[in-house]
Amino acid sequence: MKTLEFKTNINCGGCVSKVTPFLNKQEGVESWEVDTSNPDKILTIESDGATEEDVKTVLQKVGFKAEPVD
Amino acid sequence: METISIFETKEKNTKKGVKESFPVTGMTCASCAASVESVLKHTEGVFDANVNFANSSVLIEYDEGLNPNQLQNALREVGYDIIIDAGDPSEVQQELQQKHYQDIKSRTIWSAILTLPIFVLGMFYMQWEPGKWISLVLAFPILFWFGRSFFINAFKQAKHGKANMDTLVALSTGIAFIFSVFNTFFPEFWLSRGIEPHVYYEAATVIITFISLGKLLEEKAKSNTSSAIKKLMGLQPKTLKIIENGEEKEVPISSVQVGQTILVRPGEKIPVDGAVSKGSSYVDESMITGEPVPVQKSQGEKVFAGTVNQKGSFQFTAEKVGGETLLSQIIKMVQQAQGSKAPVQKLVDKIAGIFVPVVLSISIVTFIVWMSVGGDNAFSQALLTSVAVLVIACPCALGLATPTAIMVGIGKGAENNILIKDAESLELGHKVNAVILDKTGTITEGKPLVTDIFWKDKLENKNEYKEILLAIEAQSEHPLAEAVVNHLKEENIVQAEITSFESITGKGVKAQSENGSKYYVGNHKLMVERNIQIDATLIQTAESLEEKAKTVIFLGNENQVLAILAIADRIKETSKKAIATLQERGIEVFMLTGDNNKTASAVAHQVGITNYQGEVMPSDKAAFVEKLQTDGKIVAMVGDGINDSHALAQANVSIAMGKGSDIAMDVAKMTLITSDLQSIPKALELSKRTVLGIRQNLFWAFIYNIMGIPIAAGVLYPVNGFLLDPMIAGAAMAFSSVSVVANSLRLKRVKL
Numbered sequence: 001m002k003t004l005e006f007k008t009n010i011n012c013g014g015c016v017s018k019v020t021p022f023l024n025k026q027e028g029v030e031s032w033e034v035d036t037s038n039p040d041k042i043l044t045i046e047s048d049g050a051t052e053e054d055v056k057t058v059l060q061k062v063g064f065k066a067e068p069v070d
Numbered sequence: 071m072e073t074i075s076i077f078e079t080k081e082k083n084t085k086k087g088v089k090e091s092f093p094v095t096g097m098t099c100a101s102c103a104a105s106v107e108s109v110l111k112h113t114e115g116v117f118d119a120n121v122n123f124a125n126s127s128v129l130i131e132y133d134e135g136l137n138p139n140q141l142q143n144a145l146r147e148v149g150y151d152i153i154i155d156a157g158d159p160s161e162v163q164q165e166l167q168q169k170h171y172q173d174i175k176s177r178t179i180w181s182a183i184l185t186l187p188i189f190v191l192g193m194f195y196m197q198w199e200p201g202k203w204i205s206l207v208l209a210f211p212i213l214f215w216f217g218r219s220f221f222i223n224a225f226k227q228a229k230h231g232k233a234n235m236d237t238l239v240a241l242s243t244g245i246a247f248i249f250s251v252f253n254t255f256f257p258e259f260w261l262s263r264g265i266e267p268h269v270y271y272e273a274a275t276v277i278i279t280f281i282s283l284g285k286l287l288e289e290k291a292k293s294n295t296s297s298a299i300k301k302l303m304g305l306q307p308k309t310l311k312i313i314e315n316g317e318e319k320e321v322p323i324s325s326v327q328v329g330q331t332i333l334v335r336p337g338e339k340i341p342v343d344g345a346v347s348k349g350s351s352y353v354d355e356s357m358i359t360g361e362p363v364p365v366q367k368s369q370g371e372k373v374f375a376g377t378v379n380q381k382g383s384f385q386f387t388a389e390k391v392g393g394e395t396l397l398s399q400i401i402k403m404v405q406q407a408q409g410s411k412a413p414v415q416k417l418v419d420k421i422a423g424i425f426v427p428v429v430l431s432i433s434i435v436t437f438i439v440w441m442s443v444g445g446d447n448a449f450s451q452a453l454l455t456s457v458a459v460l461v462i463a464c465p466c467a468l469g470l471a472t473p474t475a476i477m478v479g480i481g482k483g484a485e486n487n488i489l490i491k492d493a494e495s496l497e498l499g500h501k502v503n504a505v506i507l508d509k510t511g512t513i514t515e516g517k518p519l520v521t522d523i524f525w526k527d528k529l530e531n532k533n534e535y536k537e538i539l540l541a542i543e544a545q546s547e548h549p550l551a552e553a554v555v556n557h558l559k560e561e562n563i564v565q566a567e568i569t570s571f572e573s574i575t576g577k578g579v580k581a582q583s584e585n586g587s588k589y590y591v592g593n594h595k596l597m598v599e600r601n602i603q604i605d606a607t608l609i610q611t612a613e614s615l616e617e618k619a620k621t622v623i624f625l626g627n628e629n630q631v632l633a634i635l636a637i638a639d640r641i642k643e644t645s646k647k648a649i650a651t652l653q654e655r656g657i658e659v660f661m662l663t664g665d666n667n668k669t670a671s672a673v674a675h676q677v678g679i680t681n682y683q684g685e686v687m688p689s690d691k692a693a694f695v696e697k698l699q700t701d702g703k704i705v706a707m708v709g710d711g712i713n714d715s716h717a718l719a720q721a722n723v724s725i726a727m728g729k730g731s732d733i734a735m736d737v738a739k740m741t742l743i744t745s746d747l748q749s750i751p752k753a754l755e756l757s758k759r760t761v762l763g764i765r766q767n768l769f770w771a772f773i774y775n776i777m778g779i780p781i782a783a784g785v786l787y788p789v790n791g792f793l794l795d796p797m798i799a800g801a802a803m804a805f806s807s808v809s810v811v812a813n814s815l816r817l818k819r820v821k822l
Binding site: 009010011012013014015016017018020021022033041060061062063064065 | 096097098101102104105106107108109112148149150226227229231
C-alpha cells in the first residue's frame with residue numbers, strides 16, 4: 001500500500017462528484033480523498049498498485065489536472 | 071464504420087470547422103469549466119473549445135462531420151451536459167434558471183401545504199390515533215420527494231467524510247421519520263416497556279419546509295446572470311469598411327487582416343486596434359480611460375476597438391485584430407476574473423460541519439451510558455434517548471437564519487439607494503479594509519463643467535460678449551465647447567449672430583460678429599500667436615487654475631483677452647466627506663484613474679487621498695486589486711466605466727455607480743443609485759449589521775435546541791424520571807423560529 005499525493009484543480013463539491021465515479025472505478029485505487037479547502041486541492045490516494053501515471057491519466061479523462069507532490 | 075467516416079471527413083476538411091456556442095449545465099466552479107474544456111478538446115473531431123464560466127456557455131470549433139450529439143455524450147459521461155439545438159444560449163440559460171426557481175418554489179409550496187395538517191395533528195391532536203397514520207402518509211412525499219435534494223447532497227458529502235447543512239437536515243429528519251414510522255407500526259415495543267411511543271412527523275416536515283423556504287428567499291434575492299459579457303461584445307461592430315485598391319469595401323469583422331486600411335465615419339465605432347493613417351477626429355475613449363472628454367487623434371496616433379469616433383472621419387491601419395485587440399483582452403479578463411472566484415463558504419455550513427459530528431458523538435455517548443447503567447430496560451432506553459438527541463438537535467430555524475437577515479438587509483439597502491445583487495457581497499462587505507475609487511464619475515461628476523469665469527478688469531457689456539461666446543462655442547466641434555454652451559445656456563444667454571467661423575486646428579476658433587469685429591476663442595498659444603494682449607492678473611489666474619488641473623480657455627478680440635474660463639470635471643460635494651468617513655473607520659482609500667498624473671494628484675489632494683495613481687490602464691486596475699488581495703486585504707472597488715469592469719470583477723466587493731455604464735453595473739454586485747459616495751460607508755455598515763444579524767439568528771436557531779439535548783439524553787431521568795417530551799421539541803422549534811424572524815426584522819429599524 002502506498003500513499004500518493006497530488007496537487008489538483010478539483011475545486012469544489014461539483015468537481016468532486018465528477019471525478020468520483022472515475023476514481024472509484026480505477027483499478028489499484030484503494031481509497032481517495034480531496035481536500036478542497038486546501039489551496040492546492042490536495043488529492044490523497046491510497047494506492048494498491050495504481051501509479052502516479054494512472055491517476056493522472058484517469059483525471060485527464062474527466063478533464064482535471066493533477067501534479068504529483070513530492 | 072462510423073469511425074472511418076469521421077476519419078475521412080476529417081481528412082477532407084481539416085480546416086472546415088463549425089464554430090458553435092452551446093449552454094453548459096452542471097458547472098459549479100472555474101475548475102469545472104476547465105474540466106469541460108479539457109474533455110471537449112480531447113474529443114475526436116473537436117479543434118478547439120472555450121468555456122465561459124460567467125454565462126455557462128462553451129464555444130466549440132468542431133469538424134463538420136461531427137454530430138453535436140457526440141459532443142453531448144462525451145460530456146454526459148463525465149457528468150456535465152450541453153444543450154444542443156438551442157437558439158440563444160443565454161436565453162436557454164435564463165430559462166433554466168427560471169425553471170430552477172420555479173422548481174424550488176413549487177417544492178416549497180407543496181411541502182408547506184402537506185406540512186400544515188401534520189403540524190396541526192402533531193401539536194393539537196397528539197393522542198388521536200389515526201393522526202399518526204395520516205401524518206405518515208403526508209410526511210413521506212415531503213421528505214423523500216420534495217426534500218430529496220437534502221438526502222442526495224448529504225449522501226454525496228458523507229462519501230467524503232464531510233458534513234454540511236444538508237447533512238444536518240437529512241440526518242435529523244431521516245432519523246425522526248424512521249423513528250416515528252417504527253413507533254407508528256410497533257407501539258407495543260415501547261408500551262410493553264412502560265414507555266410512551268411518540269411520533270415526530272411534524273418536526274421532520276417543518277424543517278424541510280422551512281429550509282426550502284430559506285432557499286427560495288435566497289434564490290429570489292439573486293438576480294439573473296450577468297449579461298455584461300454580451301454587452302461588451304456588442305461594443306465591437308459586426309462589419310467594417312476597408313479601402314482596397316482605392317475602393318471602399320464593406321467586410322465582416324472576422325475577415326479583417328493586419329495591415330489593411332480601415333475607414334471610420336463620424337459616429338462609428340472603431341472596429342479593431344490600429345494607428346491613424348489619414349485624417350483626424352476626436353474619439354471617445356472612455357471605455358479604456360474612463361475619461362468622458364473625447365481625445366484628438368491625428369496621423370500616427372493609436373486607436374482602439376470599441377471606442378467611438380465623434381464628428382470627424384479618418385482612415386487607419388489595422389495593427390491588432392480578433393482576439394488581440396484591447397477590447398477582446400478586456401472581455402477575456404472580465405470573464406476570467408468572474409469565473410475564478412471561489413464561492414464563499416456559508417457560515418451555516420461551517421457550523422454544521424462541527425455541529426453534526428458533535429451531536430453524533432453525544433448521541434453515541436448517550437447510547438453507551440444508558441446501556442451500561444440503564445438496568446432492565448437498558449437497550450430500549452438507550453435507543454430512545456440516543457435517537458431523541460438526534461431529533462431535538464436539528465434547529466428548524468436554521469434554514470431561516472441567513473435568508474431572512476439577507477432579505478431584510480437587501481430591503482434596507484434599497485431604502486438607502488443601495489441595490490444589492492447577491493448575498494455574497496452583503497456577507498463580505500463588513501470585512502472590507504481597502505476601498506479603491508475610480509476618479510472620473512465616481513469621485514468627480516464625470517463630465518466637464520465650467521467652474522470659473524474671470525473677466526478683464528473694468529470690462530463693460532459682459533453680456534454681449536457672452537452672447538458672442540455662446541454663438542462661437544455652439545458651432546465648435548471641440549469636446550469642451552459643450553461645457554461652455556451648457557454653462558451659458560443656464561445663465562439664459564441668447565446666442566448672438568456671427569458671420570464667419572474658422573477652426574484653427576489644435577488651438578481654437580476664430581469668428582466674426584455682425585458688426586465686423588473679430589473674436590478668438592482658444593488656448594494660450596493662440597492668443598500669443600495672434601498678438602492679443604493679456605492682463606498680468608489674468609495670466610496669474612490662468613496659471614493658478616492650471617495648477618489645479620483645470621483647462622483654461624481664453625476669449626479675446628483682436629486686441630485683448632476679455633475673459634478666461636476654467637473647465638474641469640468637478641469633484642462631487644460629498645466625496646471628501648465620504649472618503650474621510652471611510653478613513654476614520656480604518657479603511658484604506660485608494661484612487662486609480664486613467665487620467666493624467668497632474669489631474670490625479672490635484673483631485674486626490676483635494677479629497678484627502680494620499681494613495682493614488684494616474685494613467686492606469688484597465689488591466690492595471692485589476693492588477694492593483696489583486697496586489698492588495700495578495701497582501702491579505704479585502705478589497706472593495708468602486709467604479710462606473712467599462713474600464714473599471716475588470717477590476718470590479720476581481721474585487722471582493724464590487725460597487726458600481728448608478729449613472730455609469732451598464733457593463734459596470736452588470737459586473738458589480740452592488741449598485742449605488744445615487745451619485746453620493748456617502749452610500750459606500752453606509753453599504754459597508756449595512757453589511758456589518760446584516761452579518762451580525764445572521765450570527766445572532768444562528769445563535770437563536772441553535773440555542774433552544776442545544777438546551778434540549780441534555781434533556782433528550784436523559785440527564786434529568788435519574789432526578790425526576792423526565793425524558794424528552796414532544797412538547798419540549800415543539801417548543802424549542804417554535805421559540806427558535808420566532809426569535810430568528812423577530813431578530814431579522816429588527817434590522818429594519820437600524821439607522822445607517
